[in-house]
Amino acid sequence: MLLLTPGQTVSVDALTEAVWPSGAPATARNQIAICVAGLRKLFKDAAGEGELITTSHPGYVINTLEHLLDITGYENLVSRAREALRKGQTAEACDLFAEALALWRGRALDGVTGQRIEEEVTRLEETHLDVCEEHAGLRLQLYGPQPLIAELTTLVTEHPLRERARAHLILAHYRAGRRAEALEVFREGRDLMVRQLGIEPGPALRGLHDLVLQDAPELGGPTADPHATPPGQVPAELPAAPASFTGRVAELAALNRMLDERAGRVPLAVAAISGVAGIGKTALAIHWAERVAERFPDGQLFADLHGFDERNALISPFATLDRFLRALGVPASRIPADLVGRSALFRSVLDGKRVLIVLDNVRSFHQIRPLMPGNGRCCVVITDRERIEDLITHYTVLQIGLNAMAPAEAPLLLAKLAGEGRIGSDPAAALRLGELCDRLPLALQIAGARLVSKPHWSVQHLTNRLVDPARRMNELSPGQGGVRAGFGLSYRALPAAGRRLFRRLGLLSTSDFESWASAAVLDTDQVDAESLMERLVDARLVEVGPGSDPHTMRYRFQDLMRIFARERAEAEESAEERRAVLERYQQRLAEVRGRGVAGPSLTCHAGGTPG
CATH class of the missing domain: 1.10.8 (Helicase, Ruva Protein; domain 3)
Structure with missing residues (x-):
């Protein structure tokens, strides 16, 4: 019930009615409260989020925060597809519909009962069928009939009274040269409607039947793909490198060594360039790629995957593969409609070729795994803000962590x-x-x-x-x-507890600290605090070095990052909370110094800006 209306309050009465439609027990409100408490604990254990479900009179509200709700993602993709279609961007609309349908797995809310649930299931399934029909129509227009006939036959069999699906199947048969089958599909549908409903098919379906009988030229075949790369053309997709690119001599040398040592061999040459926003990851990747492009005569592919981008939606591997395959000269009619098929075809097309692939602004391994070639003659360069552990698990990766430029x-x-x-x-x-x-x-x-x-x-x-x-x-x-905008994207990608730690550390009048400081500002134990500190290190929001003894680490803010952390603390923490943070820190600092452990010499304050 909460997930059906994210961001909106659902009253306890509505929850009670949904759970016990035939009459609620006297303990209903207590049982609802217990269930909500259990869900809060589940979310906190699984994702470190304790704020997903909040109390809001007269009930509860679920706040998705930065998390993605599948139905919201589905509806957003469908809306974008229809907007693209209104603008005449047929191929893009088709891809967006496909992404939306890929989120649909089985029956909606399967195993959950209740009148309100069943009403929502009916609405979702009707929406799903509408999208299936819209997508099928676009695929028929762009890619021809052959890949569609089996799918449309199944759709019409399961939903025999849906006239638009039947019309698509009739047209697919006709364009495939199966005029008799097309007429038979119409006859079966008409007989069913007359027998079950006592009505004739609608004017659109009857009109299509007449056009098939007439072999009307307007029923012609699929349109040519306007996005296909002409045969023999080599993709050269690298954007221009920044004219101001400077330095990074050691990093460029490491990339060159990787290519010299592993080009043409197994394992695949993969480099991952990571660092905080604005550190020059993309500039390094493109500058190096342009320098070595001639070593990849079969082409260079580039994709900005919008992993950390609030203005543009995350680019799925499904959409990226469609564009890459077209760039490599694959006709649209040969591009599979499923992610697994597209990935397999991509590896097949690249087999034996030398292609350089730059995947910029990556968010997760899931986003790039289907884009990885299967042979060692290619090379992949990835840029990300956080090290992607799954990538390291599956591939031999040259990891380049970018830090500040040298003073000179x-x-x-x-x-x-x-x-x-x-x-x-x-x-x-x-x-x-x-x-x-x-x-x-x-x-x-x-x-x-x-x-x-x-x-x-x-x-x-x-x-x-x-x-x-x-x-x-x-x-x-x-x-x-x-x-500020670049730092903000990394900050908002942190879990709630990580954001809290980051901004509270910005209140300290020191740029470096050990893990006990993070435990103090969060009022938690040191093990949990260290885990969160490592999240900040992975996100490149703090730097790490040796601590006061071999068993501890010392962390450090760059000045700009520390200023940003202070800004977030002053915007999101009350004055009372800021004072409490600093009091705990001072108390812990006194304890550390009392044990004779070196600590920073500083004065903490709850206001102002770090110098």
Whole structure:
């Protein structure tokens, strides 16, 4: 009941009626409360989320937060498909319908009973059949009749009174040269409707029957695929590398060694470039790919999978495979309608070929596993914000974790943007500007762009504007983008407890701390706190190094990340909560120092911005 109306309050009375439609016991409200408590514990144990179900008078509400509800994802894809169709984007609409249908597994809400549930099941199944018919019509238009006849025959057999499905089957038979079968499908449907309902088929179905009898030319075959790559054309999909790319000498050398050592051999050459938002993962991947493109004469494929992108929906492997196969010259009529089939065909097409594949902005292994070639003559480069453990389990992966640029490289990047003369005229200010930008390529690019747009500013003037931490993040986050937006995507991808830890650590007046500090700010035990700290490390939101003894770790914020963490704490934690966090930290710090363990020298405060 809660999942059927996400984000909306469902009253206890409605829940009671749904569970006990014939009359509720006296303990109904208590039993509902017990069930909700059990669900909360289940969600917390499974996903670290204790806030998915909240009390909201006069009942409860389920808050999906950053989690995906399958029916919501399904309805969003269907809506996008219909919008694409209205814009004339037939192939894209067809792919979106296919993605939506891939989320449908068996009967909706199977095994759950009740009048309200049955009503919703009926609605969902009608919606599902409508989408099946819309998708079939598009596939018939784009890919021809042969792949569809068996599926449509099953659909018509299971739902013999649905006229649109029957019309698609008639047209598929006719376009496949089976005129007699097409007429027989109409006759069977008409006989059934007359016998069971006492009515003739609708005008659309009768009109189609007449056109088949006339061999009308408007019933012609499938349209040509406008997206297919001409035979013999080699895909070259790499976008232009940033002109300001600078440094990363060691990383480029490691990628070259990987290619020299493993090209043409098993295992497949795979590199994963990870790092925080704005660190230059995509720039490195594309810069290197362009340098070695000539070693892959059969083509270069590129896909931005929108793994961390609030403006664009996550790109599924189903849709990516469709585009890759077309780029490799596979006719649309040969592209399978299921993910397994597309993945198998992709591996077959790549067999024996040298193709470079760049998969940018990856969210999960599920998103890329079907896109992996089956032989070692290809090479795959992946960029992600977090290390994908499943990828390491299945493949031999060169892992490249990007950190801040070297101190001497930051002025070089600024010079490429603002000009060597301008940056070279004040090298000390340029070095300081690089430090204030945390030597983060995105921040440096924004700073360089500011200098270009403000030719009357000196480097020192911009440096002075960034010295104040309260202004720095605003200066480096123009509009709704920049550093703050990039950090925000990684922050929101964390579980609730991880977000809480991250922002509370931003309250401390120190940029480095050991795991006991995380336990103190969360008021939890050290083992749980360390697990959450590792989530922050995996997300590249904090850096890690050796602690005060061989058995501990020490963690560190970059300055910009620490400013962002403080911003989130001040926006999401009350003043009372912030004070409590700092009191626990001070108490724990005193205990640590009392045992003679080195601790940071600092003064904690609940307000202001870290310097």
